[in-house]
Amino acid sequence: MSELSLAERLESIQQGIADATAAAGRNLDEVTMIVVTKFHPASLVRELYNLGIRNVGENRHQEAEAKSAELADLDLTWHFIGQLQSNKAKAVRKYASVVHSVDRASLIKPLATAEPGPVEILDCFVQLNLTHDPGRGGVQPSDVVELAELVAAEPTLNLMGVMAVAPLDEEPRVAFARVRAASERVQTVVPTARFISAGMSHDYREALFEGATHLRIGSAITGNRPIAG
Ligand SMILES: *Cc1c(COP(=O)(O)O)cnc(C)c1O
Numbered sequence: 001m002s003e004l005s006l007a008e009r010l011e012s013i014q015q016g017i018a019d020a021t022a023a024a025g026r027n028l029d030e031v032t033m034i035v036v037t038k039f040h041p042a043s044l045v046r047e048l049y050n051l052g053i054r055n056v057g058e059n060r061h062q063e064a065e066a067k068s069a070e071l072a073d074l075d076l077t078w079h080f081i082g083q084l085q086s087n088k089a090k091a092v093r094k095y096a097s098v099v100h101s102v103d104r105a106s107l108i109k110p111l112a113t114a115e116p117g118p119v120e121i122l123d124c125f126v127q128l129n130l131t132h133d134p135g136r137g138g139v140q141p142s143d144v145v146e147l148a149e150l151v152a153a154e155p156t157l158n159l160m161g162v163m164a165v166a167p168l169d170e171e172p173r174v175a176f177a178r179v180r181a182a183s184e185r186v187q188t189v190v191p192t193a194r195f196i197s198a199g200m201s202h203d204y205r206e207a208l209f210e211g212a213t214h215l216r217i218g219s220a221i222t223g224n225r226p227i228a229g
Contacts, residue, residue: 036218068095125163163197176210
């Protein structure tokens with residue numbers, strides 16, 4: 001796989017997404033692919049830009065801040081997808097247009113009251129924990145509606161919907177069905193929050209079958225991540 005070029009890997013995933021979307025009876029224009037560039041240098045993000053990519057995802061604030069600054073000349077939309085410390089929440093708004101990982105109420109005020117960066121209104125997903133391990137981040141499905149309502153109450157935040165990472169020890173489709181169910185419950189109180197951020201390199205097909213609208217694809221496009229130093 002590593003003999004393929006970046007362009008070839010990107011094309012292969014784009015084709016895979018198109019095929020899975022069609023197989024699920026859905027339209028490709030409902031699907032946004034975010035390329036997760038964590039641990040990779042800004043130069044790789046620039047190459048992706050030259051291949052037409054505009055949505056990129058990062059999971060560590062310091063790295064995202066540095067890369068977005070280095071690439072300020074490019075018209076990129078930065079998605080923050082990782083666990084966020086409350087004292088970093090304000091700083092994330094300086095470069096991010098979307099935060100996928102709102103996983104607790106204490107993040108909401110700092111995000112809502114931060115000085116706007118690229119967008120006046122920040123798009124937010126509330127993160128669901130599909131396991132019973134609190135270390136995995138996200139709220140339990142029973143608490144997701146409450147968190148969603150708190151986000152939706154903030155005029156400077158736009159609740160997009162729910163986000164999740166499939167557990168390692170479960171069929172992804174079964175896990176993503178719970179995400180879809182949580183999304184339906186959230187939409188009963190916030191009807192516009194119809195988006196689902198789910199699906200990574202190895203499970204985006206299953207996610208598309210369960211209604212994912214925002215895929216977060218890393219290694220299948222970027223190649224293996226450099227070992228964190
Ligand atoms: C790293 C990461 C991804 C991408 O994972 P791949 O398996 O490399 O596609 C997606 N979502 C989150 C939250 C991540 O941290």
